[in-house]
Amino acid sequence: xxxxxxxxxxxxxxxxxxHLLFFHFSFYGFVFDNIESKSLNGVFLIxxxxxxxxxxxFFAFYLFLSIHRYLGKFLLILSFLINSVATYFVNTYxxxxxxxxxxxxxxxxxxxxxxxxxxKLIVYFxxxxxxxSIYIFKVKILPDTLKKFATISSLTLVFMLVLAFANxxxxxxxxxxxxxxxxxAMPWSYAVNTSLFYVHEAQKNKKEILLPDATIxxxxxxxxxxxxxxxxxxxxxxxxxxxxNTNPLLSKVENLYHFDANSxxxxxxxxxxxxxxxxxxxxxxxxxxxYLYRNNxxxxxxxxxxxxxxxxxxxxxxxQALQNKCQGENCAYDEVLLTGLKEEILAxxxxxxxxxxxxxxxxxxxxxxxYPPQFETFAPVCNSVELANCSKEELINAYDNTIVYTDYIxxxxxxxxxxxxxxxxxxxxxxxxxxxxxxxxxxxxxxxxSFAPKEQYEIPxxxxxxxxxxxxxxxxxxxxxxVFHSVLKFLNIESPIxxxxxxxxx
Numbered sequence: 001x002x003x004x005x006x007x008x009x010x011x012x013x014x015x016x017x018x019h020l021l022f023f024h025f026s027f028y029g030f031v032f033d034n035i036e037s038k039s040l041n042g043v044f045l046i047x048x049x050x051x052x053x054x055x056x057x058f059f060a061f062y063l064f065l066s067i068h069r070y071l072g073k074f075l076l077i078l079s080f081l082i083n084s085v086a087t088y089f090v091n092t093y094x095x096x097x098x099x100x101x102x103x104x105x106x107x108x109x110x111x112x113x114x115x116x117x118x119x120k121l122i123v124y125f126x127x128x129x130x131x132x133s134i135y136i137f138k139v140k141i142l143p144d145t146l147k148k149f150a151t152i153s154s155l156t157l158v159f160m161l162v163l164a165f166a167n168x169x170x171x172x173x174x175x176x177x178x179x180x181x182x183x184x185a186m187p188w189s190y191a192v193n194t195s196l197f198y199v200h201e202a203q204k205n206k207k208e209i210l211l212p213d214a215t216i217x218x219x220x221x222x223x224x225x226x227x228x229x230x231x232x233x234x235x236x237x238x239x240x241x242x243x244x245n246t247n248p249l250l251s252k253v254e255n256l257y258h259f260d261a262n263s264x265x266x267x268x269x270x271x272x273x274x275x276x277x278x279x280x281x282x283x284x285x286x287x288x289x290x291y292l293y294r295n296n297x298x299x300x301x302x303x304x305x306x307x308x309x310x311x312x313x314x315x316x317x318x319x320q321a322l323q324n325k326c327q328g329e330n331c332a333y334d335e336v337l338l339t340g341l342k343e344e345i346l347a348x349x350x351x352x353x354x355x356x357x358x359x360x361x362x363x364x365x366x367x368x369x370x371y372p373p374q375f376e377t378f379a380p381v382c383n384s385v386e387l388a389n390c391s392k393e394e395l396i397n398a399y400d401n402t403i404v405y406t407d408y409i410x411x412x413x414x415x416x417x418x419x420x421x422x423x424x425x426x427x428x429x430x431x432x433x434x435x436x437x438x439x440x441x442x443x444x445x446x447x448x449x450s451f452a453p454k455e456q457y458e459i460p461x462x463x464x465x466x467x468x469x470x471x472x473x474x475x476x477x478x479x480x481x482x483v484f485h486s487v488l489k490f491l492n493i494e495s496p497i498x499x500x501x502x503x504x505x506x
Contacts, residue, residue, distance in 0.1 A: 005140045008065050009152055015076055015136075016057035022128045023083045023186040024053065026090045030180055035173065045170050048163055053185065055163075059156045066149050069141050077133040083186045084129030088121050092386055093365070093443045096183035099193045101446050104267050106197070107307050115366045118385045179448050208310065211278065211286045214295040214488070214495035216352055221423045222469075222491050223345055223353040225413055226288075226483065228275060229406065229431035230268070230305055231362040231445060234260065234458045236396075236403050244378065246403040249411035253464065256414075259478045261461035263433040266445045266452045268307035271432030272358070274480045276309065278497050288484050289313055289356055297491065298350040302337045303358035307432075315344075330372050334359045334409055342416040345423070352491045353423075357413070361406050362435060364444045367398035371405035378404075387443045395437055414464050424469035426490055426505075430480055431459040463504065470505040478504065 006014075031049060036042045065072030089095050144152070167174075174181065183189050234240050238247045239258045250256055264274035274280065276287035286294075293299040293313040301311050304319040323331050326339040337357045345353055361370050365385040368376075378397035382390035390398075410429055417425040434456045436442035445456045461478045465471070470490060485502040488495055 004138070005142060007142050008069075008144045009062060009148070011139065011141050012058050012062035012065060013054075015061050016054045018132060019057050019079075019083070019186060020050065020053055022080075022132075023087045024184070026087075026094075027053075027181065027184040027186075030177075030184060034177060041169065045167060045173075048167050048170075052160060052163055055156055055160050056188075059153065059160070062149075062153065062156075065141065066144070066153075069143075073136055073141075076136050079187045080132045080136070081125070081129040082190065084124045084127075085121070086186060086190060087128065088124040089116070090184060092120065092388060094441055095444070095446055096180060096448065097189035097193060098179055098183040098448055099196050100265070100267050100270065100448060101183070102190060102193045102197045103269055104446055107269055115364075115369070116385055120386055179450065208284045208286050208290070210294075211291050212496040214291070214493050216296060217492045217494050219351050220492070221351045223355065223417065223420065223423045223425045224487050224490050225355045225357065225417065225425070225427045226275075226487065227357045227359065227410060227413060227427065227429040228272060228305075229362065229429060229460070230358075230360045231364065231433065231435040232403065232406060232431035232460055233362075233434035233455050234431075234460045235455065236400055237460050239462070240460065244400055246377075246400050247407045248404070249407050250462070253411065253414060255465045255467065257463045257465075257472055259461040259463070259475055261430065261459050261478045261480065263431065263457045263459050264480055265449060266433045266447055266456040268305070268432050269309075271480065272308045275430055275432065275483050277481075278484045278499075280481065284309060287311070288487060289354065292352075292354050292487075292491075292493070295493065296350065297352045297354055297493070298348045300341075300344060300353070300355045301358070302341075302356070304334055304337060305358045305360040305363075308358060333370070333372055334361050334405070335372075335412070338409070338412055338416065341413075342419060345420060352493070354487060354491070359406070359409070361409070362399065362402040364399075364435065367395075367402050370402045375405045375408065376401050387438065388441075392438055399435070399437055410462065410464075417464075417466060420466075423466070424490075425466040426469060427462075427464040428483060428486070429460065429462040430483060434458055472504055473506055475504050 028046070028049070031046060035045060037046065061072065061076060064075050086097055090097065095101060182192065236242050236246060238245050239250060263271050264280065265271050273287070276289065277285055279285070287309050289299045289301055290312045299313045300315045300317070301313060302317045302322060319336060322336045322339050326336050337359065341355065345355065363370065365387050368381045368383055378400050380394050381398035381401065382394040384390055387395055410427065413427050417427060433445050435445050436453060436455050439455055440453060442453060447453065447456055449457065463472065482502050482504050485499045486504045488498050489503040489505045
């Protein structure tokens with residue numbers, strides 16, 4: 001039974017052991033799955049990692065409690081509360097809390113994050129977050145002398161160093177799996193990676209680097225519609241040979257072409273940035289819509305999503321603004337992006353038009369809520385945010401219905417463009433990344449590219465051309481990087497940064 005009064009060192013040790021028991025099931029599950037657990041070295045490594053985890057957390061907790069007991073209590077309560085939520089996502093969706101996942105979390109809007117709310121999350125939060133926090137708040141911690149603090153801290157550090165060097169033969173394995181191990185260790189995963197995220201954000205250019213000026217070479221009316229897909233993985237498009245007919249409309253469209261492509265990343269912010277930039281870079285160069293807008297192209301950005309780099313144009317329209325102009329029961333879905341689109345293009349006073357439609361159609365976990373009821377082509381579907389609780393058939397059916405709805409939206413875009421007789425027009429559909437649907441016990445996306453499964457980066461790249469416009473080169477495989485230069489080519493815009501090898505049009 002837990003005492004109402006407790007020595008500081010004993011309290012720090014108990015808190016460390018609770019952290020091990022509550023929050024590291026996935027950590028040690030990963031270790032067991034990736035070593036010879038029955039070998040002598042494997043057993044030694046597992047025991048060492050258990051002891052090191054307890055020792056490292058003990059040292060941190062003891063240090064903060066010694067600086068000031070209220071500071072230590074506050075950080076411990078914060079740690080248990082955050083750990084409870086983080087562990088829910090790690091155990092439920094097999095996510096890794098690395099720097100890219102921190103970026104996802106900090107850039108997620110309320111509508112998207114609320115989709116993860118479930119009874120299981122409440123259970124995690126109450127039993128591994130709130131209840132320990134109540135005890136931490138109420139317990140009286142007895143102080144240690146400065147001499148005792150110095151002795152215990154020094155011995156703990158020396159012990160950790162000795163144990164680390166005793167595992168010298170395992171350093172290579174630990175280094176190889178450092179991202180997974182670091183992303184599953186609580187609270188170090190989010191504490192360290194949040195710090196790294198803000199350090200790297202501070203290093204980025206606060207203002208985007210402007211590209212050299214461009215020149216529009218003719219006055220021919222041309223329009224490009226770039227549709228940025230969300231979590232659309234290639235293998236579930238029947239255009240690419242999928243056994244279920246998820247593209248009933250596009251499969252009948254003339255002048256439609258599809259290409260294999262890989263995304264630059266497995267999360268939205270990096271994937272969208274890659275689609276819109278002229279070259280892969282950690283710097284923030286002027287992105288495609290900003291560049292064309294500055295060079296006298298009419299640019300329209302419509303979005304039901306989030307996570308794009310800063311867009312500096314006049315006609316930026318989010319979901320709420322579009323819904324205000326939309327009528328009908330499907331305005332809550334991605335069809336809202338098409339509201340008055342043809343009329344807005346026709347009303348343009350410029351001859352060159354770029355339209356970007358940033359969709360959210362296939363974003364999990366609530367796939368079944370991403371399409372209108374009439375698009376539930378495949379049934380039964382998964383109705384839970386806890387994807388592992390659904391059968392494989394239910395989960396894939398729900399996801400496939402989002403692809404059927406994507407097919408419909410792209411078809412409607414093409415039908416709109418066909419009516420613009422005075423324009424040469426093209427549509428590009430490129431997804432920001434792919435999606436895991438339970439393969440290797442992984443769900444959704446965000447796994448670091450260094451070990452991401454193909455489902456999270458193999459994406460569709462679909463192109464449609466009007467009869468009176470350009471033709472395509474013989475392309476076998478494309479990338480998100482082809483978009484920037486292909487749009488310049490189609491609109492006949494000359495620029496010093498244009499790369500002909502990255503253009504898909506003749």
